[in-house]
Amino acid sequence: MIRPYTVDDVDYIVDSHYELYHQEFHYDLTFKEFIQERVNGFVSRDSQEENIWVIDIHGARKGSISINKVDSETAQLGLFLVDPKLRGEGYGQRLIETAIHFCERTNYKRIMLVTNQELRGARVIYKKQGFKLIEEWSGLHSNKEMIEERWILELV
Known part of the structure; x- marks a missing residue:
């Protein structure tokens, strides 16, 4: 089941992101x-x-996704994570669809996200959902040089 978060989920969201990204990508x-x-x-x-x-x-909590307001027309997708044991079972796609439907109901005109080239699995899902890569740049984050990317999905 995919459900809205509660304050009881805060530690899970923070810890699961750190643990997974530290283990898989050395953040x-x-x-x-x-x-x-x-x-x-x-x-x-x-x-x-x-x-x-x-x-x-x-x-048992096994993943998350978020939408935050950038401005009256644009939302930002983030905090996208699926437990590695559930990968390939469609949960990532369902999380993205949940976020997109929320944005449509909230009358956003577009969704943007920032990711990096290391996150290959997520990038495949973004592309499949219609997001378009519009910008790339180098950045230093988590003591690592990364190629960051901005993706956009137009809803209108």
């Missing part, structure tokens, strides 16, 4: 701080135009 603690700031922002704003959803399988 450092600055990534955990970044995720903590993002999640704290959602909690403090408590906006009807933003949300985080969690994959919940019999009470």
Whole structure:
């Protein structure tokens, strides 16, 4: 089941992102701080135009995705994670669809996201859902040089 987050999910969202990205991509603690700031922002704003959803399988949290407001026409997708044991079972696609449907109901005209080239599996799902790569640049994050990307999905 995919459900909206509660404050009880905050530690899971932060810890699961850090643990997975540290293990798979060697991200450092600055990534955990970044995720903590993002999640704290959602909690403090408590906006009807933003949300985080969690994959919940019999009470066990197994992934997440978020939408936050950039401006009145643009939402940003983030906090996208699926437990590695569930990859290939369609949960990533369902999370993205949940976020897109929320944006359509909230009358956003586009969804943007920022990712990096290392996240190959997520990039495949973004492309399949109609997101278009519009920009690339180099950046230093988590003590790593990365090729970052901005993707856009036009909803109108």
